[in-house]
Amino acid sequence: MNKKVVVISSSLRLGSNSEVLAQAFVQGAQAAGNIVEEISLKEKDLRFCTGCLACQSTARCWMQDDSAAINAKLKEAEVVVFATPVYFYAMSGQLKTLLDRTNPLFTQSCAFRDVYLLMSAAEEDPQLLQPVIHELEGWISCFEQAQLAGVVAGGGLSEPSAVSPDTKAYQEAYQMGLHC
Ligand SMILES: Cc1cc2nc3c(=O)[nH]c(=O)nc-3n(C[C@H](O)[C@H](O)[C@H](O)COP(=O)(O)O)c2cc1C
Numbered sequence: 001m002n003k004k005v006v007v008i009s010s011s012l013r014l015g016s017n018s019e020v021l022a023q024a025f026v027q028g029a030q031a032a033g034n035i036v037e038e039i040s041l042k043e044k045d046l047r048f049c050t051g052c053l054a055c056q057s058t059a060r061c062w063m064q065d066d067s068a069a070i071n072a073k074l075k076e077a078e079v080v081v082f083a084t085p086v087y088f089y090a091m092s093g094q095l096k097t098l099l100d101r102t103n104p105l106f107t108q109s110c111a112f113r114d115v116y117l118l119m120s121a122a123e124e125d126p127q128l129l130q131p132v133i134h135e136l137e138g139w140i141s142c143f144e145q146a147q148l149a150g151v152v153a154g155g156g157l158s159e160p161s162a163v164s165p166d167t168k169a170y171q172e173a174y175q176m177g178l179h180c
Pocket residue numbers: 011012013015016017018019084085086087088089090120121122123124157158159160161
């Protein structure tokens with residue numbers, strides 16, 4: 001209750017299923033009285049990390065794009081939620097690009113503890129989505145205080161707008177938000 005929650009959705013397509021899962025989480029988290037901000041990577045200017053590692057001494061990136069503003073919100077959030085379409089059994093390139101650009105946070109004290117992952121995929125079998133969870137766990141392991149608090153594996157969602165409030169994944173995301 002009254003936690004700062006940041007929800008980042010990374011799909012760029014119209015009628016995004018993972019974005020609807022993100023919105024379900026947002027509604028649940030708001031219903032529980034939390035302060036929630038939703039960020040979509042649509043139309044964000046986000047460049048690839050060049051790997052210079054300057055941010056490890058300066059705690060900032062020399063590239064002037066939208067990552068600094070997103071990092072500032074991530075740093076203050078107590079709960080962080082990432083929503084992604086599954087692409088080739090991995091997270092979206094957009095989300096991976098963002099995670100790489102969070103490296104300026106690596107040397108800083110961040111508030112986030114609970115991290116949630118919301119996925120949409122064509123596959124029905126949640127076991128096949130394990131690689132995406134492992135990917136995010138790699139990022140989480142770099143932030144001592146953080147833990148993976150929950151995962152929604154929305155399978156069988158191929159076409160746009162396949163998720164509705166009747167969908168199991170939607171209900172799971174809403175409940176996760178409610179109890180985050
Ligand atoms: C480039 C690409 C690769 C994909 N790879 C997979 C995959 O490996 N496994 C899977 O289950 N679905 C895969 N899909 C299907 C999407 O994960 C699915 O349509 C999902 O609902 C898209 O989420 P979105 O609506 O939030 O963009 C792929 C789709 C695209 C465009």
